[in-house]
Amino acid sequence: MNAPQDFALQCPVPLRDYPQVLLAHGGGGRLSHQLIESLFLPAFKNPALDARHDGAVVEIGGLRLAFSTDSYVVRPLFFPGGDIGSLAVHGTVNDLAMCGARPLYLSVAAILEEGVPMETLRRVVASMQHAAARAGVQLVTGDTKVVDRGKGDGIYLNTAGIGILEHGRRIAPASVQPGDTILLNGDLGRHGMAIMAVREGLSFESAIESDSAPLAALVMALLEADIDVHCLRDLTRGGLASALIEIAEAVRRDMLIEEAAIPVREDVRAACEILGFDPLYVANEGRLAVFVPEAQAERALAIMRRAPGGEGSCRIGQVLDSRDGLLKLRSRIGALRIVDMLSGEQLPRIC
Amino acid sequence: MCLAVPGKIVSVAENDTGARMGKVDFGGIAKEVSLDFVPEAGVGDYVIVHVGFALSKVDPEEARQVFEYLKQMGELSELHESSPPPASS
Amino acid sequence: MRFIDEYRDAAAVQQFARALTALVTRPWTIMEVCGGQTHAIIKFGVDELLPREVTLVHGPGCPVCVTPVEIIDQAIAIASLPHVIFCSFGDMLRVPGTQKDLFSVKAAGGDVRMVYSPLDAVNLARAHPERQVVFFAVGFETTAPANAMAVARARRLGLKNFSVLVSHVLVPPAMEAILSSPSNRVQGFLAAGHVCAVMGYHEYPPLAAKYRVPIVVTGFEPLDIMQGIFMCVKQLEEGRHEVENQYARSVRYEGNRPAQQLMQEVFEVVPRQWRGIGEIPRSGLGLRAEYQEFDAARRFGVTYLAAAESPECISGLVLQGVRKPSECPAFGTRCTPEHPLGATMVSSEGACAAYYRYRRPARPAAPSPSP
Numbered sequence: 001m002n003a004p005q006d007f008a009l010q011c012p013v014p015l016r017d018y019p020q021v022l023l024a025h026g027g028g029g030r031l032s033h034q035l036i037e038s039l040f041l042p043a044f045k046n047p048a049l050d051a052r053h054d055g056a057v058v059e060i061g062g063l064r065l066a067f068s069t070d071s072y073v074v075r076p077l078f079f080p081g082g083d084i085g086s087l088a089v090h091g092t093v094n095d096l097a098m099c100g101a102r103p104l105y106l107s108v109a110a111i112l113e114e115g116v117p118m119e120t121l122r123r124v125v126a127s128m129q130h131a132a133a134r135a136g137v138q139l140v141t142g143d144t145k146v147v148d149r150g151k152g153d154g155i156y157l158n159t160a161g162i163g164i165l166e167h168g169r170r171i172a173p174a175s176v177q178p179g180d181t182i183l184l185n186g187d188l189g190r191h192g193m194a195i196m197a198v199r200e201g202l203s204f205e206s207a208i209e210s211d212s213a214p215l216a217a218l219v220m221a222l223l224e225a226d227i228d229v230h231c232l233r234d235l236t237r238g239g240l241a242s243a244l245i246e247i248a249e250a251v252r253r254d255m256l257i258e259e260a261a262i263p264v265r266e267d268v269r270a271a272c273e274i275l276g277f278d279p280l281y282v283a284n285e286g287r288l289a290v291f292v293p294e295a296q297a298e299r300a301l302a303i304m305r306r307a308p309g310g311e312g313s314c315r316i317g318q319v320l321d322s323r324d325g326l327l328k329l330r331s332r333i334g335a336l337r338i339v340d341m342l343s344g345e346q347l348p349r350i351c
Numbered sequence: 352m353c354l355a356v357p358g359k360i361v362s363v364a365e366n367d368t369g370a371r372m373g374k375v376d377f378g379g380i381a382k383e384v385s386l387d388f389v390p391e392a393g394v395g396d397y398v399i400v401h402v403g404f405a406l407s408k409v410d411p412e413e414a415r416q417v418f419e420y421l422k423q424m425g426e427l428s429e430l431h432e433s434s435p436p437p438a439s440s
Numbered sequence: 441m442r443f444i445d446e447y448r449d450a451a452a453v454q455q456f457a458r459a460l461t462a463l464v465t466r467p468w469t470i471m472e473v474c475g476g477q478t479h480a481i482i483k484f485g486v487d488e489l490l491p492r493e494v495t496l497v498h499g500p501g502c503p504v505c506v507t508p509v510e511i512i513d514q515a516i517a518i519a520s521l522p523h524v525i526f527c528s529f530g531d532m533l534r535v536p537g538t539q540k541d542l543f544s545v546k547a548a549g550g551d552v553r554m555v556y557s558p559l560d561a562v563n564l565a566r567a568h569p570e571r572q573v574v575f576f577a578v579g580f581e582t583t584a585p586a587n588a589m590a591v592a593r594a595r596r597l598g599l600k601n602f603s604v605l606v607s608h609v610l611v612p613p614a615m616e617a618i619l620s621s622p623s624n625r626v627q628g629f630l631a632a633g634h635v636c637a638v639m640g641y642h643e644y645p646p647l648a649a650k651y652r653v654p655i656v657v658t659g660f661e662p663l664d665i666m667q668g669i670f671m672c673v674k675q676l677e678e679g680r681h682e683v684e685n686q687y688a689r690s691v692r693y694e695g696n697r698p699a700q701q702l703m704q705e706v707f708e709v710v711p712r713q714w715r716g717i718g719e720i721p722r723s724g725l726g727l728r729a730e731y732q733e734f735d736a737a738r739r740f741g742v743t744y745l746a747a748a749e750s751p752e753c754i755s756g757l758v759l760q761g762v763r764k765p766s767e768c769p770a771f772g773t774r775c776t777p778e779h780p781l782g783a784t785m786v787s788s789e790g791a792c793a794a795y796y797r798y799r800r801p802a803r804p805a806a807p808s809p810s811p
Contacts, residue, residue, distance in 0.1 A: 020547045030778055197380070201527075201555045205374075205381040260450075267379030270441055274377055274400070275530075275556075276354045278483070333453040333662045335485025340797040343777045347530030348554060349354055349479075353476050353501075353582035353634035355660075357443040357690075368593055378441040385559065388585060388699040397443060399637060399690050402529070403557025404586045406699065407637040407690045409443055414689040417667055421452055424459055 024344025028237025028283075031344050033246075052250055053172050054098040054234060057165065066101030068092055069160035075153055077124065080194045081209025082285070084157055085127035090214050090285060091236070092161040093135045097216040098232040098288065100171035100223060101163030103135060108159050109143040113152035124155060135214035137161065163216075167223055173250040175230040180319040181297040182255065183290040185218060185304055186211065186312035187263040188240055192282035193271045202275065202348060208267050213286030218307035222290070227300045231291040234284075238342070241280040243289060245327045245341045252325040257317030257339075259332045276349025280329075281342055291319065355401035357409050360386070360394050375400055443689070447661030448484070456666040457489040460673060464493045468676050469625050470669060471618070471761045473611060474632035475502030475790065476660055482794040484662045494673060497625070497761035498791035500614050500717065501632055503578045503607075504531045505759065505790045508713040511607045512537035514742040515576055518605065519545045519552050521740065525568060526552045527561040528576040536780060558590035558604075565594065565602035574736045577604040582634040584608050584725055585699035588706035591727070591734050603736035608725035609712055611635050612643045617720050619651040623762050628672040630658040630665070633687040638703075640695025644683045652681045659687035706731055716756035716782060755782030758791050765795040772796060 024031045041049065048056040055068030072088045082090075089106065096103040108128065112121065132139050169175075190211040197206045215234060222229055233243045240262070248255050264272075264279045272279050286309055292300045297315060304313035320328075327339040358375040363386060366372045373386045375398065382403070389405045392398050398405035446452075472478060478498045481487055487496050500506055516537050519526035526542070533542040533552065546552040551571075555561055558575050565573035577587040587604060594602040611632060618624055631644060636657045644655045654675035658668030668686045675682060685691055703725070712724025727735050736742075752770050757763040765771055765784065775781040777793050784790035 018544070020544065022543050022547050024543065034778070201553055201560055207379070265379075266441065270356075270378035271380050273356045273441065273444065274354075274380075274382070331483070331485045332448050333450045333484050333486070333489065335488035337482070337485045337488070337798045343534075347533065348556065349531055353474065353580060353632065355582065355634045355637070357441070359442070368597060370593070385586075385589065387589065388696055388702075390698065399634070401582055401634060402586045403559050404589065406582065406585070406634065407692070407696055410689050414443060416688065417663060417686075418446075418452070420667070421455055425455065428459075428462075 022344070027342070027345035028242055029342040029344045032238075033341065051172050051174070052246075054095040055101070057099050057101075064165035066096045066099035066163045066165060067160070068095035068099070069158065070095060071156065071158040073153065073156050074195065076198055077120065077154055079198055079210060080206075081190070082212040083124060083127050084155055085124035086131040087212050087285060088157040088159045089128050089131035089135060089137070090212050092159040093137055093214045093216055094234045094288070096161050096163035097214075097219040098171075098234050099163070099165070100167065100169055100219065100229065100232065101165050102220060103137045103161055103163040103216050105140045106132065106137050106159050106161040107141045108139055108157060110145070111152060111156040111158075112144065112146045113154050114146055114149040116154050121155065131214070135216055169223070169229060171229055171232055173231055173247045176247060176251050176253060176291050176319055177230060177293070178253060178319050178321045179294055180230055180291045181294045181315055182244070182257065182317045182319070183292065183297065183301060183304065184240070184262065184314055184316045185215070185288055185290070185310045186286070187265050187268070188235070188284060188287065189264055189268040189272065189279040189282035191285040192239070193268045195283070196271065196275065204271065204274070206267055206271060208265075208271065211284055211286035213309045215286065215288050215309060218288075218304060218310045221303050221307045222300060225299070225303050227296050227303065228293055229290060230293070233289045235287045235289065236285060237283050239279070239281040239283060240287075240289065241278075241327065241339050242341050245339065248327050249325045252323050254320040254322040254324055254326050254328060255317060256320055256328045256330065258330050260330075261314060261316045263312055263314060277346050280339065281346050294318070353401060355399045355406060357397050357399055358382075358384075359397050360392060363394060373405070375405070444661060447659070447663040449663065453486075453662050453666050454489065456663070456670055457491075460494070460666070460670050461491040463670070463677060464491050464673055465677060467493045467495065468627050468673055469495045469497060469761075470628045470630065470672050471497045471499045471626040472630040472658070472665070473499035473501045473615060474630075474635070475505065476634070477630060477632065477658065477665060478502070478791055478794055480660055480662065481665060482798045486662050486665050489666070490669065494669065496669075497764070498758070498794075499618070499761060500714065500759040501580065501611065502784075502790055503580060503583070503609065504535055505755070505784050506609055506714040506716065507532070507535065507578050507607045508715045509537055510713070511605065512541075514737055515605055516540060516542060516545055517742045518574055518736055518740045519550045520548070521572075523572055524551065525564055525571050525573045526550065526576070527555045527564065527573065528552070529578070530554045532576055532578060558587050559593070562590050562594055562597075562599070562602060565599050566597065569601060572601050572603070572739075575602075575604045577606045577608065580609055580611055580632070580635050581639045581703075582632075582637070584703045584707060585638060585696070588702045591706050591731055592702060594734060595731070603734045603739050604727070605736040606707075606726055607712075608707065609714065610709070610723050610725065612647065613720050613723035614714065614717075616647060617717070617723075618760050619647070619653065621760060621762075623760075626653070626761050628654045628676055629656070630668045630672065631655050633657060633659045633664070633691055636687070636691045636695065638696050638699050640693050641683055641685065641691065642693060648681050648683050654681050655683045657683070657685040657687050657691050659690065714759070716753070716759050716784070718756070753782035755784040755792065758784050765792040768792070
């Protein structure tokens with residue numbers, strides 16, 4: 001018997017001892033990363049996917065389009081400051097905006113659990129409609145499936161979207177340069193802590209509302225002012241830390257951020273303290289990091305501050321020359337440390 | 352071990368199991384906390400809370416001591432006028 | 441937040457660091473016993489501000505790290521039962537037993553829940569009389585009163601569907617085990633502030649005298665830790681070995697009497713296995729005979745399994761402060777937080793995990809110009 005045929009199939013790296021999918025594989029940390037790197041990327045390999053951005057940029061008939069999708073399994077369905085419907089619209093709108101695209105059209109697929117009150121569904125749909133109008137996009141196609149009672153958490157949503165790039169810039173991790181300034185559009189951790197406040201077993205009384213918001217207008221304002229935006233990244237699961245580490249690793253550049261410059265509201269910080277969380281890893285739904293050349297940082301900041309959702313914009317750090325691909329942080333007391341990606345979701349550190 | 356955080360008691364009440372519970376404010380968020388172990392603590396006091404239990408009352412007088420100490424050290428080093436180089440680099 | 445923010449003031453912490461640099465004349469090795477302090481030291485970079493002469497080694501004060509593997513296996517066996525709701529503090533869910541962890545039990549369909557307080561588990565038992573609710577009662581002296589209260593309250597409420605899987609450990613016997621070891625290199629201790637908030641510190645003067653080591657009861661914020669180290673080094677430089685209290689705003693000499701009373705009513709001192717270290721006499725708490733009906737291990741008849749640790753893992757030496765995590769040949773290669781060989785890599789408070797997260801691949805170089 002001679003050599004077997006050369007299958008195009010690549011042997012994926014084994015999933016590190018876990019024969020089953022764990023919640024942590026969806027937590028936005030190291031395990032999510034591994035799942036994508038070892039299972040999905042080798043299977044679907046192509047240039048658009050390899051850019052590893054929040055969405056893909058593809059060229060069709062001379063037009064550059066951004067294309068992205070995301071699923072929403074949030075519990076509870078309604079939380080302070082938002083609900084699964086508005087989240088599903090904002091999420092995909094933001095992924096498109098992070099490619100530098102003007103979001104245009106969205107699809108929505110709903111997986112409903114038998115027995116969900118019609119009134120609940122009506123509220124979610126109304127919220128999606130409202131969010132779409134606010135973000136300037138249209139929901140143009142969709143699908144509905146119903147699963148047996150007990151097989152879902154009421155409502156799961158998936159949205160996909162397309163947007164158009166109206167400029168020639170390449171906004172992606174690969175465009176990040178040493179000396180780039182890192183800007184942030186506001187305080188961290190509100191979404192994650194708003195959800196935590198109403199989670200069974202860990203709940204607390206708070207006035208924290210999710211920061212869930214569309215970011216397209218802010219991004220468009222930067223691009224229309226011809227700011228030389230190098231990279232954009234919205235900070236979702238895994239928080240600021242995971243977003244920056246992914247970029248640092250992708251371009252093998254170190255970054256340095258200043259803990260004292262990163263705004264976190266007092267109540268969000270307090271919630272983090274009692275659970276033993278680090279706000280750097282807590283989820284956001286209306287925050288983004290912007291990479292721009294230092295020479296344009298002040299002008300970019302001024303534009304961001306005037307844009308919706310950008311009132312609290314600030315500079316938090318910069319890209320360094322060194323090439324270890326590490327995120328470094330100067331702590332509140334002035335010491336340097338490395339910030340690493342978490343394995344899965346943060347767990348309450350009770351003891 | 353033993354993550355415990357200071358918070359301020361804003362109200363005290365007995366629950367249906369006869370436990371002495373208090374609402375404790377931690378910088379803008381609040382939790383129901385057992386006050387069974389701190390009978391001396393009341394509304395307005397700060398307590399250290401661990402896994403839903405207040406374990407001790409914070410003494411504001413003692414809390415100031417470290418800053419007093421620093422102040423004295425500062426005055427001392429001014430006297431010597433030879434402030435050593437910073438340890439951080 | 442009051443009583444937190446002021447103790448993270450950069451100028452104050454650095455002032456102490458300068459005073460420490462001026463004070464120290466010789467190399468000293470100091471152990472912080474508590475995992476919470478280890479976490480704060482690494483997270484804020486307190487050790488980066490210390491003079492070269494002062495070496496911090498990290499102690500065994502992380503309940504997640506020292507809970508023996510056979511008890512994790514018991515927890516997994518109980519949590520796998522169909523009528524059980526198994527409740528635990530967050531980080532325990534990721535600790536590997538012999539075969540798997542509690543997260544894997546959850547993935548396979550077990551009802552495993554994270555709670556903030558043991559009282560949440562009692563409330564679950566009241567709300568689900570048809571289910572058996574089990575709480576994983578781990579921790580040091582700080583957590584013992586809360587767990588004792590959960591058991592006492594369950595008894596008062598006549599709950600027949602609540603039980604606890606107990607693996608409580610005590611700090612002073614572990615400190616003595618470290619000090620009496622022939623390979624000990626610890627010359628001074630930062631004692632764990634929140635343990636002392638419950639127990640007071642009257643147990644420490646005999647230890648300080650017998651082994652001639654200074655012991656400073658220390659808080660958890662960067663300024664607390666820096667002052668604790670300063671006080672400890674001052675004693676060492678002056679040839680003293682006393683017990684001092686840096687954390688006087690929360691710790692009294694006699695501790696919390698009501699909490700101690702309830703602990704003594706529900707628990708008794710027992711010998712306890714420490715993961716990575718072995719058995720230490722009189723170093724744990726178990727349920728007293730009067731409370732045996734709340735013992736989950738008995739109720740569900742889970743038997744002890746003799747479990748073997750990875751032979752490569754040096755977590756025992758790390759927990760005793762004999763070795764640093766980075767001195768382990770498996771560190772960061774065959775042993776990572778996603779694939780831990782030992783418990784010190786599992787818990788976010790564990791010394792190995794803390795090193796992996798904040799100290800890889802080496803200490804960060806001097807900063808480039810700040811933005």
